[in-house]
Amino acid sequence: MSLIKRSDWPLLGNGSWLSNFFDNDRFFDSDLLKKQSLPAVNVKENEKSFDIEVAAPGLNKKDFSITAENGVLTISSEKEEEREEKEKDYTRKEFSYSAFSRSFALPENANEDDIKANYEDGILKLSIAKKVIGPVKTKRAIEVK
Known part of the structure; x- marks a missing residue:
């Protein structure tokens, strides 16, 4: 066999x-x-702004880098953590590293100079104000003298 x-x-x-x-x-x-895992993102538009929500639990405000340049909004984060445990008979050392970067093309009517960011309960919230493009015709009353 x-x-x-x-x-x-x-x-x-x-x-x-x-x-x-x-x-x-x-x-x-x-x-x-x-x-590579990227955080989930919600984008909403209303009359006055574009609102972006990024699900990023476990991070701190200082972990984020947000830039707006030439019509591109970039949200990135890097976090490095290291822990060491020393006992009589052993030493245990653990470390972790996580990073992500997301970029969004901003519409023409987004105001790059008026962006607000807030991080609370694991959600990064950005509000990008809208700007008026082109001449706006408003109706106005003309007084006769």
Whole structure:
């Protein structure tokens, strides 16, 4: 009797999850681990402004960088955290790093000079005031003297 290596089993064949995990470190090159997570964004327009809400829990106000230049609004964040625990018999050191960047093309009537930002309860809220484009014709009464 001879042993035959079977590669047609669903969990053990080439390209399977288990095969990718155990063979040649292909698991760590998978698309699953390469995906960058971006926070969810809501954009609303009303008469006076454009309102943007970014879901970014666990961050502080100082973690954000917001710029507006040449009609592009960029919201980015970087956070690095490091913890170290020392006991008699061991030392444990953990660190984490997270970052994201989102850019938005601003419409012509967005006023880049009038943007307000507020971060509360894990939600970054931006309000971009609208500006009037072109001549506005308003009705006015003319008094006869």
